Amino acid sequence: MVLAWYLSESIEDPTAPNKTEPPVYVSLPTLLEQTGMECMTFPADTVDENPEFAQMRKDRDFSYEDTVEMTRETMPDYDKWVETFFTEHIHAHDEVRMILDGTGYFDVRDKNDKWIRVSAKKDDMVIVPSGLYHRFTLDQNVSC
Known part of the structure; x- marks a missing residue:
């Protein structure tokens, strides 16, 4: 199950949790209400x-x-893609991501333009609605 929290104002390492001090966690109903982002869980190994x-x-x-x-081994231009995914952007369509393995962070903006970090791992599915500013990075486990 995903976890979500408000992101610290300053980020030195995007792959770190970067929680506020003290941490301010966000429930899934609040995440949906503030961003329109939905989170679900399905067993990745049998999702098909x-x-x-x-x-x-x-x-x-x-x-x-x-x-x-x-991963560096499987993705040509890995560093370029990591930078591209972490650049804030929006889509004209919903972005649906089923995490089949690994862990990473989706950062989304709430109604007050504050960043919420959503930690997703294997078995999690996230739906970032069209028109929502967001970005993605791997966490410190560095594979997804």
Whole structure:
């Protein structure tokens, strides 16, 4: 299950948790209300055979999929991609990410333009709604 918290104002290492002091955690209902971001959990190892996952995809008309494996060994221009993903951006469509392995952070802006960090790991699925400013980075485990 994802965890979420408000991000510190200063970030020296994007791969660190960078929580405020003291930490201010964000519940999933608050995350949804403040950002429109949804989080779900499906077993990654059997997601292709999961009827609930298939039904959710059908209900939401999610038909496109791609797989990204972010490691130095598997991704040409790894450093460029890490920098690109961590650059704040928006999409005209929902961004749906099912985490099949590893861990990383999605940073999203709330209604008051404050960053919320969402920690996602294997079995987590996040839906970043269209029009929401966001960015992504690996955490200190450095693979996803």
